[in-house]
Amino acid sequence: MPKLVIRDDRCKGCSICVEFCPKDCLEITDRLNPLGYRPVGLRDPEACTGCAICARMCPEVVIEVWK
Amino acid sequence: MKPVFVRPQSLTDKPFHFCPGCHHGVIHRLVAEAIDRFGVRERTIAAASVGCSVFLYDYFDIDVVESPHGRAPAVATGIKRTNPDKFVFIYQGDGDLAAIGTAEIIHAANRGENLTVVFVNNTVYGMTGGQMAPTTLLGQPTTTSPYGREFGQDGYPIKMTEMLAQLEGVGFAARVAVDTPARLAQARKAVFRAFETQLEEKGMGFVEILSSCPTNWGMKPLEAVRRIEREMIPYFPLGVYKERKGSDAL
Numbered sequence: 001m002p003k004l005v006i007r008d009d010r011c012k013g014c015s016i017c018v019e020f021c022p023k024d025c026l027e028i029t030d031r032l033n034p035l036g037y038r039p040v041g042l043r044d045p046e047a048c049t050g051c052a053i054c055a056r057m058c059p060e061v062v063i064e065v066w067k
Numbered sequence: 068m069k070p071v072f073v074r075p076q077s078l079t080d081k082p083f084h085f086c087p088g089c090h091h092g093v094i095h096r097l098v099a100e101a102i103d104r105f106g107v108r109e110r111t112i113a114a115a116s117v118g119c120s121v122f123l124y125d126y127f128d129i130d131v132v133e134s135p136h137g138r139a140p141a142v143a144t145g146i147k148r149t150n151p152d153k154f155v156f157i158y159q160g161d162g163d164l165a166a167i168g169t170a171e172i173i174h175a176a177n178r179g180e181n182l183t184v185v186f187v188n189n190t191v192y193g194m195t196g197g198q199m200a201p202t203t204l205l206g207q208p209t210t211t212s213p214y215g216r217e218f219g220q221d222g223y224p225i226k227m228t229e230m231l232a233q234l235e236g237v238g239f240a241a242r243v244a245v246d247t248p249a250r251l252a253q254a255r256k257a258v259f260r261a262f263e264t265q266l267e268e269k270g271m272g273f274v275e276i277l278s279s280c281p282t283n284w285g286m287k288p289l290e291a292v293r294r295i296e297r298e299m300i301p302y303f304p305l306g307v308y309k310e311r312k313g314s315d316a317l
Binding site for chain 2: 002003012013015016020034047050052053055057058059061063064067
């Protein structure tokens with residue numbers, strides 16, 4: 001199963017990754033990170049195929065994908 | 068486990084200062100990937116601009132010279148001519164390249180300086196507070212055109228890629244966007260081609276990248292991403308405008 005490493009302390013919650021995820025497995029969480037933004041989280045790890053579109057679209061380069 | 072996507076080695080670990088949803092981060096990554104891909108990190112010198120890209124030296128693990136506003140092509144010319152073995156790239160925004168530094172970029176291109184130029188077009192002055200740039204679209208409100216840009220008073224948005232593609236000194240000229248995964252892949256390819264153009268000594272490699280500026284457009288990040296396709300691409304058509312092939316002389 002692919003592994004997503006999200007450095008959510010750096011996420012600015014722009015939700016571009018959520019919009020472009022083809023499997024719709026990311027979501028904006030309702031907690032706050034140290035920057036004061038609501039970071040992204042993996043909602044459905046089973047559905048993730050490790051395509052890395054989220055990581056490529058992320059303007060902050062906070063997502064790493066391993067397979 | 069094998070990495071599918073990891074942070075490029077040429078990017079330092081410092082978090083970007085950019086606003087949420089700003090495409091500068093994506094474009095920084097594309098450039099860093101190109102540096103890694105061609106293995107030129109140890110001999111790369113960048114000329115940074117003034118604007119949101121001013122902190123380039125913090126984010127790239129390379130040597131960077133900071134230029135006065137708009138003068139990055141002139142600074143880079145000096146670096147490249149005195150150190151022809153170095154890889155030199157310029158990273159400029161539209162207020163920097165298309166307004167204040169128009170003379171510098173046109174003449175550097177016309178002289179056929181062997182440089183790579185990454186031109187980030189977000190149709191507005193970013194860091195200085197959202198003033199109208201030469202690339203601002205007609206009807207677009209900015210802090211200095213609160214009722215929208217009007218051609219009778221402000222003229223038309225300038226198309227830099229088309230203009231520079233006419234010049235003999237330019238080896239590669241393309242306009243790309245980074246708003247969807249498919250266009251991002253094309254943008255990556257274009258940045259790589261612009262790097263190759265310099266490595267093959269075919270003149271200037273110029274890439275214009277359409278980018279969003281959610282803060283100064285007054286939009287949420289996703290609305291700003293959609294505006295690129297809705298308003299910018301119809302006026303600034305994407306594509307490769309010039310490509311000098313293998314045996315073509317400069």
